[in-house]
Amino acid sequence: MEWTLNRSETLQVLQCMGIELPADTKLLDDVLEKRLRDALNAAQYKDRLPSPFDISDLSPWPAPKSAERRSLFDAVQRGSFQESRQIFAKKLAGGSAVPELYVDPFTDLRQTMMGIGKWLDQGLRWCVLQDREREHCAVNMRILDILEVDEKTPAIVVLYRSFDKSTAEIGINWLKEQVATNPPEIGKALLNVNATPLEQRLLLKLLAWNASLVPSSYEVERRHGEESFKVSVLLPIGPLEYNALSKLNANQGCAVCGKRAASRCAGCHSISYCGQGAPPYLPSPLKPRNKLTFSFYFAACQRAHWPEHKATCRSLKGGTWRTVRLRTSVPGMEGMYMAHFNNRTSTAFGLQGGGGKPTFQQVDESAPPPPNVYGDRPFLVKLQIGLGGSGMAENMMVYDRKRTAQAFVCLEDDAWAFGELVKEMKGPRGGHGGVKMYRWARRVSDWELSVCLDRAPGAAETRW
Ligand SMILES: [Zn+2]
Ligand SMILES: [Zn+2]
Structure with a gap:
């Protein structure tokens, strides 16, 4: 079994993380690999680790049964405002707040981290990731140390090895020996996490890269069958923040x-x-x-x-471009709670209420402009009409495919430009029932967007 990600898998993972490259990108293999590595580092917020970072300086995370215990399930989670909003909306609609699994390897990996956190809270110290059919591949993992980077950030030192069909027997024997070490209240349970082969390979990549965080002086007591296991570190994983996204998309x-x-x-x-x-x-x-x-x-x-x-x-060159003003909220609704901006800021840092629960940022005069991950490159936007109290179009929502920036264009800021957009939307190049359209746009300043009015992008680019 090849424990690596091919080009299309790397692109898939990057896309799940918000880094969009064309499917036929000509970026060289090593450049793509580096992009993935940087993206995984950003997803672990490594730039926020103390510098220099040495795990031998860290003290142990309070034991699960001690008075100072803190939930590792909570601590390994990193969500963003955007996700909180989506989950909130789903719950309101009566749906499940649990994301769909086995579609997006990055989401899967984050769910796996939560599963591991849950078990650690119960005092367990090993687990196995297996494909759903339990016959292709597996990663066996034993927890060596849980260390405290800060109150909300554990560093989990693990010993791990991957197995495939040809080595499955060795893996299974190791598992049997671990089951025997379970605390009595757990019994003979096998601590199995379902993980697609792609998620497993992604985890192995991350562990291989994180191995550099373990100093050579770190002493490992290997149990029977662990001779070829490797040591590495797991850190909380969450969505990429704007700075990272904009750099990695650049x-x-x-x-x-x-x-x-x-x-x-x-x-x-x-x-x-x-x-x-x-x-x-x-x-x-x-x-x-x-x-x-x-x-x-x-x-x-x-x-x-x-x-x-x-x-x-x-x-693009021959098109008519109109510059419109952007707002982060609709006039008359300025006091509403909004979570559109900075919504990729991880909820573990700043802007956070008590108890680790995210609070939505309230829009005010000093609200930051919609983020710009495109620089001055044109990108596709979707413009969608919103009706005012009178039933007339008074504003339209504008956002990009990645929803990194979502803003409003309002009638009262520039009735003429607004009218031109509406006319275009209802005209032959608009489509979509006259209520929305796709257009090329370019940021010209923090609060201004230039939209290519009269050129409809190809159908292939407008299915989102
Ligand atoms: Zn060239
Ligand atoms: Zn050109």
Whole structure:
């Protein structure tokens, strides 16, 4: 069994974490791998660990049965305001607040961490992750130490090994020996977590990378059968925050060769290439005068890509762009509790009420602008009409596919621009019953969005 993630799996995991790269991205394998590593580090909030971070400096987490005990189930969880809002909405609708499992390997991994936390609270010190059929692969894990980084952050030192069909017997024997160590109140239970092969490989990647947090001086007492087990550390895992998302979404690489991007297409700014260059219709000084200068000014990758790119490039360039003002709430509703902004800030840090329960941030005068993870690149937005008290369109919600930024465009800020958007929405390029439309947009300032009014993006790009 190959204990690694292939390109499409890496892209899938990144996408689940909010990092969207085209399915046919040309980013090189090692660049993608590094992107995943950085993303996993960000999901463990490693930049908030004490520096230098040395687990031998940490004191033990209070024992589960002691007076100072703190729930590890609570401590390994990191949610965001956005998630809290989604869960709240689901509960209101009478649904289950538990996310659907086995679809998104990143969510699965976070659920597994919660499962482990639950068992640790009961005083258990081992577990096994297995695929649902229990026949393809497994990760056996024993907890060596639970250490305290701070009051809300445990560092769990584990000894682990993966097994496949050919080594299953060794794995099963180890499990039998662990069952015998269960506390009497648990009995002979097998502490099994269902985990897809992809989730297991993701966990193994994370553990391999986290192994560097264990100093070579750390002493491990190995039990029978644990000779080839490895040592690593588990930290709480949660959604990526805006800073990390914006960094990890930034460099998409040259659209052709995947090398580091040096410039964007000067015509539309929507695509990057490794060399310098300009599309042929641009005015001087970059305008090529003949075939020779065409090759000279137009870097190789960009030249190769031009036949494919020119339609998008020209349509973006020729479009009518309108700048609209953004708001974080609808006029008249400013006092409402909103959770749209900073909603990827982890609830474990700041902005938090007592008892570890998230509280929604109240929008006020000093509310931060909607986050910008795109820089000045164009991105697709969905504009959706909202009706005012009079039944007239008075505002529209605007958000991107990742819902990293959600804001409102309001009639009262600029009736003319608002009217143009509504007209476009109800016109032949609008569709969707005249109540919503997809458009290219570009952030021009914290509070302003430029929308390409009269160019409808392709159908393939607008299914969300
Ligand atoms: Zn290139
Ligand atoms: Zn272009």
